[in-house]
Amino acid sequence: MDERITIAVIQGTMREQRQSSKAARFVAEVGKQFEGVDIVFVDPADFSFPNSGKDTEGKDPRYTEIVTKADGFFIVTPEYNHSYPGALKRMLDSEYAAYHRKAVAVAGVSNGDWGGTRAVEGLLPALRSLGLLPVRLTAYFPRVQDIFEENGQIKSDQADKYTKAVKGEFAELIWTARALKWGRGNL
C-alpha cells in the first residue's frame, strides 16, 4: 500500500515554560523520517476552544480540519498532578466522530523519574472513549531536562536510545493507521 497518510503530532500542554514541547518536536522530527507520511504539528496554544465541551460553539474549525484529515495521532503529554493537562482534554473533547477508527500513540514526559506514566495511563481510557485505537508501545521521557539541550536539541548521548524508542512506536502507529485507513474505506 503506497497511499500517503497524515499523522498529527499533538503537544499536550500550553504552559508557557513547557519542557515537553522539546519531546513533542523530537517525536515530530522522527516521524518525518518515514516514507509516505505527512506530519502535522498541533500546539493547543494555537487554537481557541471557548465554552465547556462537545458543542459546535466549543470547536475550533482549524482543529476540526486537522482531525478530519489525520489518519493517526501521536500525543506527547506531560504529567500534571498524576494526570494529563486540562488543555489537552479540552482540545480532544472538542471533536468526536472525526477520531473514530483512527490510530493513536502516546508518549509521556516528566522532570522526575516516572516519565509521565500516570498521565499516559490516565489518558488511554479517554482516547478509547473517543473511538481511537491505541498502539501497544509507549515512549517515556523521564527527567526531560537531562535528555534535551536548552535549545531543544536532543543531547548526543541520549539520541540513540530515544530515537529507537520513538521510531519503534511510530512504526506501530503508521502500520495501524494504514490498516485502519484501508478498513474505513473498504469494510
Ligand SMILES: Cc1cc2nc3c(=O)[nH]c(=O)nc-3n(C[C@H](O)[C@H](O)[C@H](O)COP(=O)(O)O)c2cc1C
Ligand atoms: C501543574 C503541574 C503539575 C505537575 N505535576 C507533576 C506530577 O504529578 N508528576 C510529575 O512527574 N511531574 C509533574 N510536574 C512536572 C512536569 O513533569 C515538568 O514540568 C515537565 O517539564 C513536563 O511538563 P512541562 O511540559 O509543562 O514542562 C508538574 C508540573 C506542573 C506545571
